[in-house]
Amino acid sequence: MSRPxxxxxxxxxxxxxxxxxxxxxxxxxxxxxxxxxxxYALSTAGTTLIPGSAYPYIWVAGVFAVQPLFLNFTAIxxxxxxxxxxxxxxxxxLLLSKPVERNDYFAGKFLGGYILFLTILAFNIILxxxxxxxxxxxxxxxxxxxxxxxVQAFAALIFYSLAFMLGELVRRSSLAYIFSSAVFFSSFIxxxxxxxxxxxxxxxxYKTIQIYLPTSPANSLPIQYASPLLPQxxxxxxxxxxxxxxxxxxxxxxxxxLLAYTIPAIAIAAAYxxxxxxxxxxx
Amino acid sequence: xxxxxxxxxxVGFLGPNGSGKTTCIRLILGLIRAxxxxxxxxxYDPISKHVRxxxxxxxxxxxxxxxxFLTPTELLSxxxxxxxxxxxxxGRQEEIRRVLELVGILEYADMKIAKLSKGMxxxxxxxxxxxxxxxxxxxxxxxxxxxPAGSAHFREVFREFASQKGGTVFMSSHIMSExxxxxxxxxxxxxxxxxxxxxxxxxxxxVLDYSVVxxxxxxxxxxxxxxxxxxxxxxxxVPNGDSLEIIVQGHTDVRPEISDLVxxxxxxxxxxxxxxxxLERAYIEALSKTNPGQRTI
Numbered sequence: 001m002s003r004p005x006x007x008x009x010x011x012x013x014x015x016x017x018x019x020x021x022x023x024x025x026x027x028x029x030x031x032x033x034x035x036x037x038x039x040y041a042l043s044t045a046g047t048t049l050i051p052g053s054a055y056p057y058i059w060v061a062g063v064f065a066v067q068p069l070f071l072n073f074t075a076i077x078x079x080x081x082x083x084x085x086x087x088x089x090x091x092x093x094l095l096l097s098k099p100v101e102r103n104d105y106f107a108g109k110f111l112g113g114y115i116l117f118l119t120i121l122a123f124n125i126i127l128x129x130x131x132x133x134x135x136x137x138x139x140x141x142x143x144x145x146x147x148x149x150x151v152q153a154f155a156a157l158i159f160y161s162l163a164f165m166l167g168e169l170v171r172r173s174s175l176a177y178i179f180s181s182a183v184f185f186s187s188f189i190x191x192x193x194x195x196x197x198x199x200x201x202x203x204x205x206y207k208t209i210q211i212y213l214p215t216s217p218a219n220s221l222p223i224q225y226a227s228p229l230l231p232q233x234x235x236x237x238x239x240x241x242x243x244x245x246x247x248x249x250x251x252x253x254x255x256x257x258l259l260a261y262t263i264p265a266i267a268i269a270a271a272y273x274x275x276x277x278x279x280x281x282x283x
Numbered sequence: 284x285x286x287x288x289x290x291x292x293x294v295g296f297l298g299p300n301g302s303g304k305t306t307c308i309r310l311i312l313g314l315i316r317a318x319x320x321x322x323x324x325x326x327y328d329p330i331s332k333h334v335r336x337x338x339x340x341x342x343x344x345x346x347x348x349x350x351x352f353l354t355p356t357e358l359l360s361x362x363x364x365x366x367x368x369x370x371x372x373x374g375r376q377e378e379i380r381r382v383l384e385l386v387g388i389l390e391y392a393d394m395k396i397a398k399l400s401k402g403m404x405x406x407x408x409x410x411x412x413x414x415x416x417x418x419x420x421x422x423x424x425x426x427x428x429x430x431p432a433g434s435a436h437f438r439e440v441f442r443e444f445a446s447q448k449g450g451t452v453f454m455s456s457h458i459m460s461e462x463x464x465x466x467x468x469x470x471x472x473x474x475x476x477x478x479x480x481x482x483x484x485x486x487x488x489x490v491l492d493y494s495v496v497x498x499x500x501x502x503x504x505x506x507x508x509x510x511x512x513x514x515x516x517x518x519x520x521v522p523n524g525d526s527l528e529i530i531v532q533g534h535t536d537v538r539p540e541i542s543d544l545v546x547x548x549x550x551x552x553x554x555x556x557x558x559x560x561x562l563e564r565a566y567i568e569a570l571s572k573t574n575p576g577q578r579t580i
Contacts, residue, residue, distance in 0.1 A: 006367075009365070013361055093314060093344060097312045097342040098337065098362065099335075099336075099365075099366065100333070101334060278309075278315065
């Protein structure tokens with residue numbers, strides 16, 4: 001059997017394993033709630049904040065509202081346990097005692113979890129559009145969705161990789177979740193503080209720090225991609241869901257910062273996995 | 284550590300808790316790195332050349348932690364992909380069926396592993412090791428959790444694997460009677476060093492300077508027992524009802540001499556046999572020689 005086949009079998013295994021942990025079901029339930037209830041509330045209660053001209057683009061609310069918190073957190077939940085849970089349950093030992101390359105196992109686990117994340121992301125987009133159509137009628141600008149899907153997937157890679165790396169390094173799922181979430185929320189909070197201090201003092205150092213925090217490119221990239229492709233009225237919808245302005249000044253810089261976090265995180269996880277012992281069951 | 288194992292042998296790997304048995308196995312499997320020295324399996328480093336080193340080497344862990352969310356069929360299917368077994372779905376299914384049947388859990392093929400008993404999980408662990416055509420089976424405490432019938436069945440499976448297929452079995456165990464009845468040779472490890480290695484009978488003779496004979500007879504008199512005691516190599520006799528435990532110095536077989544005495548005395552001789560489970564005595568003795576203060580297993 002060729003190496004791609006082995007990687008593929010590990011990917012399928014990882015998807016099955018993650019689904020069996022039931023957190024994916026919880027995430028799907030959250031997605032359904034996030035993508036239906038707000039639309040229903042908006043359509044029944046009405047709002048003066050969103051002009052009628054923006055209604056044909058109201059799907060962006062569901063697609064973008066989840067980006068800052070839900071999508072990144074979903075990536076963390078899936079990735080942090082991918083390696084660590086196997087060590088905790090002692091199941092890695094059996095799989096790696098077979099004549100398979102460690103790299104294939106690593107790649108299969110990483111990609112399997114990521115495909116699961118992409119599935120939830122796609123589900124979120126489809127459900128947002130369906131809800132928008134149901135409650136607000138025909139939607140426009142949907143041709144950007146494939147590109148937006150790819151951009152959101154790429155943007156979430158930063159926290160997916162960080163959580164995956166931490167899961168491998170600490171080899172305890174609860175610690176990996178805590179550390180990954182701590183990085184995520186710290187970045188979020190520090191970003192808000194940096195923005196405030198910059199606004200008050202005007203010193204660019206604070207703005208620079210804010211730009212290079214991991215949450216900034218993760219949240220900026222989808223906006224930077226979608227904004228030029230949608231009518232200006234949609235900006236109000238984005239403001240409404242808290243995704244109005246990109247923190248990072250350019251699309252390219254967002255990509256660069258994302259890669260600057262993602263590549264080392266994957267490399268560190270792979271190196272540690274390669275050089276460290278495969279631990280037995282950790283209780 | 285220097286341990287040479289011939290093809291077709293069933294080797295018992297013995298040692299007290301913490302002696303390094305599992306560490307040694309994990310080194311062979313490339314799961315951990317040696318702090319010093321080198322490990323070669325089939326001539327390859329089991330870490331950097333993992334696939335080449337472990338081709339045809341299979342492993343069943345101690346108290347296996349299997350993927351409880353899978354069924355035995357699903358787990359074995361994953362293993363078959365890892366091993367690159369028959370590319371056709373039918374071929375793979377046939378192989379899965381074969382090993383499940385071999386270990387006696389075919390009827391549980393589609394039940395979640397979480398619902399299997401400890402013994403069933405142990406059987407499944409051995410089943411996954413038997414997938415494909417392994418030449419070497421490394422088994423860490425393979426009999427744990429098995430009922431007597433299961434143990435007997437596994438002994439047959441391992442014997443057949445070694446004798447008919449020419450495979451090599453390397454198993455760690457604390458169950459000395461199992462090892463003595465199944466293994467062709469043993470290695471006793473302590474503190475990461477091999478203390479004794481060789482055929483079971485050779486190791487026993489090397490470690491113990493005595494043998495034990497059990498005699499069962501009716502009508503034994505003090506006089507007859509006294510005469511048995513007078514045999515040069517007999518060092519001690521422990522009477523127990525109608526039977527005697529006779530400790531014999533060295534390894535000369537004194538059974539003909541003793542039975543002759545008993546028959547001539549007019550007593551009814553029911554049986555006379557060399558004691559079994561001498562491996563356990565040898566094992567305890569070997570460890571106590573290494574660490575005189577510690578005589579327990």
